[in-house]
Amino acid sequence: MDGSILASRSAEIAAAAQRPARQFSPWREAWRRFRRHRLALASTFILLSMIAAIALAPFIWKVAINDIDFTARMQTPSWAHPFGTDDLGQDLLARMLYGGRISLAVGLSAMTVALTVGTLIGAVAGMSRGWVGPALMWLTDLFLSLPALPLLLLVIYLFRDALKTAFGPEGGVFILIVIVIGGLRWMPVARLVRAQFLSLREKEFVEAARALGATKTRQVVRHILPNALGPVIVAGTIDVAAAIIAESTLSFLGLGFPPDIPTWGRILYDAKDYLDIAPHWAMFPGAAIFLAVLSINFIGDGLRDALDPRKVL
């Protein structure tokens, strides 16, 4: 969504004549409300520039991430190495740009897993009128009281080697981390979705759809789910931040990606023993994680203002 939104939107509406103009207005209303949250807007800008840097950098900054140069060990930032170098003389900027791609990819994929599982379970629990709903909610509460990080560590410890042989070192750990982080973050989404479904399914418009003979799937997909989406999107945004932190935590504990894959957490892990001689080495990846998480959290807050129906009036 760009600045000249009014002109382009109305032009689009005019072009798509068969579409009623009203269909756009909820999103435009949301955007109007989102814009009022200054910090969220600034965060969107920061996050988009980070994503752009990560995506475009390989074409501009062509230093290899594993270019070892013992004459330039642990150098402070300079023109040759804008972010300095580590103990093997590897360029930190290149490594961070590479790690950023992994961190954001893990965040987005884990969020997708969490939203899919959460929406599915919440929807089933919200639509069922028998024992299925309470049973699923009991499961949700059970998962909520699982200690996530110890369990994450346990699963990674047990399954790491098998997946490594199946999908290669990078792919195996990526799949494992995404599934486990996603699999331990779906509970809030499920609760939200169920709560929304319980109230929405009794609304008149759903009753009307039911009276017209809409199947249960159609009721859910066409009528209930779109109306329950606002809080889900907000929860999803916050999940991205939580997943990035979880992945960095694992790497920081030395149990995430293998050492030759420099995620932000891994760079911090390598840097933590050299805090006294090369503090810049730890500062850059730490600041990157902080900035990404902070801006995602602010965007989530802005989206809550924009999309959460409970905030209206």
Place this chain on the structure above:
Amino acid sequence: MGRYLLKRLLIAVPSLLGISVVLFTVLALAPGDPFGELATNPSIPPEVREALRVKFGLDDPIVLRYFRWIAAMLHGDWGFSFTSRINVDTLILQRLPATLFVIGSAQLVALMIALPVGVFAATRPYSVFDQIANTFAFIGFSLPTFFTGLLLILIFSVQLDWLPFVYRADIDATGWRWYWEHFRQSIMPITVLGLFQGASMTRYVRSAVLDVIRLDYVTTARAKGLGERRVIIKHVVRNALIPVVTLVALQMPAIFGGAIVTEQIFRVPGIGSLLISAILSNDTPVIMAVTFVFACLVVLFNLIADVLYGWLDPRITLG
């Protein structure tokens, strides 16, 4: 009260059982052998390995193995650490006090930050103070604990040289000096956890107080001529704390996650760092036991939250 507690305890039992089923399923689904280490050890002959497998019943059906495992856990037979060569329960009991001390103090610090700041911000919504507090809260829970830990070490240990960055269990001092050294080494781990907790708690307190402060009974209290201080402290905060208690209890798993990281950074000899070292040395019995202890602690804190609930909210029937 006794009956209420008993009922809550009975509700906690199924969730503990559920957690144990999840843990055991994960372990059973895992490829490889928990005794893999013995299998690769050339000094153990194959017959002995077979005998061990039979003795531990590793080839039995999974349901049978689960019941045997849970029975052993209930008996207090938690197995034997591969690396430390002592019983797992002794090992955990040695490490548990440090963890509980750090987590408990961090919670106190978080409460001491969150209550005043949250209440003050909520009584002046959208004021400058509120906005600053809100921004700081966002910064606080967006800063991962491992990064705050490193930052504090960099500032207070490396640059200023005020505080030690390694937590030591054996301080060779007595009397006041011991307490002083202990206090000094605890400051940073507790601050890291406390700030992280305090940040999210502040937001909970603020929104809970905002919800309560608009209610009619608060207006009534004011109309009776009570001072604003008294209205806030006696009438608003107590009711606002009820949802806060729930949210803090729900946060408990995240707190333990933060505690593991903090213990690892500052080398606090707690069960979190025990878990990491056990994973790095493939010490399966310790890993399973520590994970289970973490799960028990979460359930225990939920139980405490329920009790607090009953105390804060007399409307909850204690029957």
